[in-house]
Amino acid sequence: MRLIAVGRMGRRPEAALFAEYAGRLRPQLTLTEIADGHGSPAEIKRREAAPMIAVLPERAFVVALDLAGEAPDSAGFAALVERWLTLSRPLCFMIGGAEGLDRSVLARADVQLSLGRLTWPHLLARVMLAEQLFRARAIAAGHPYHRAGRP
Numbered sequence: 001m002r003l004i005a006v007g008r009m010g011r012r013p014e015a016a017l018f019a020e021y022a023g024r025l026r027p028q029l030t031l032t033e034i035a036d037g038h039g040s041p042a043e044i045k046r047r048e049a050a051p052m053i054a055v056l057p058e059r060a061f062v063v064a065l066d067l068a069g070e071a072p073d074s075a076g077f078a079a080l081v082e083r084w085l086t087l088s089r090p091l092c093f094m095i096g097g098a099e100g101l102d103r104s105v106l107a108r109a110d111v112q113l114s115l116g117r118l119t120w121p122h123l124l125a126r127v128m129l130a131e132q133l134f135r136a137r138a139i140a141a142g143h144p145y146h147r148a149g150r151p
Contacts, residue, residue, distance in 0.1 A: 065112075
């Protein structure tokens with residue numbers, strides 16, 4: 001699995017959290033960071049979109065994180081991830097920068113996914129995605145990490 005995201009985490013606390021969850025995942029989640037764009041909001045998104053699309057592997061199954069996307073619960077997300085992993089296509093997640101994803105990235109996506117209606121900093125969205133992917137794999141394996149049924 002691969003995450004293609006705008007911005008650089010560097011040594012920020014979010015980087016350690018991301019590494020914690022990404023390191024536990026099988027298949028492994030690798031991160032490709034794209035430089036932030038500059039200009040007007042539309043120009044920023046356009047400038048970020050081209051390199052995001054350029055680094056996609058051939059035949060990639062693309063999941064774009066976007067506020068307007070589908071917002072499953074954790075069990076539903078686990079079922080989706082398991083289905084996506086059986087496609088024999090590289091599974092790639094896309095997270096935009098502060099302005100979000102350009103229409104060209106959303107058009108290339110096979111699925112649009114939302115982490116909820118709240119607005120999150122894009123660096124925290126990486127952490128949340130990695131944790132939810134770890135949770136999804138734990139659910140699929142029958143591991144008690146998820147603690148289903150708790151109020």
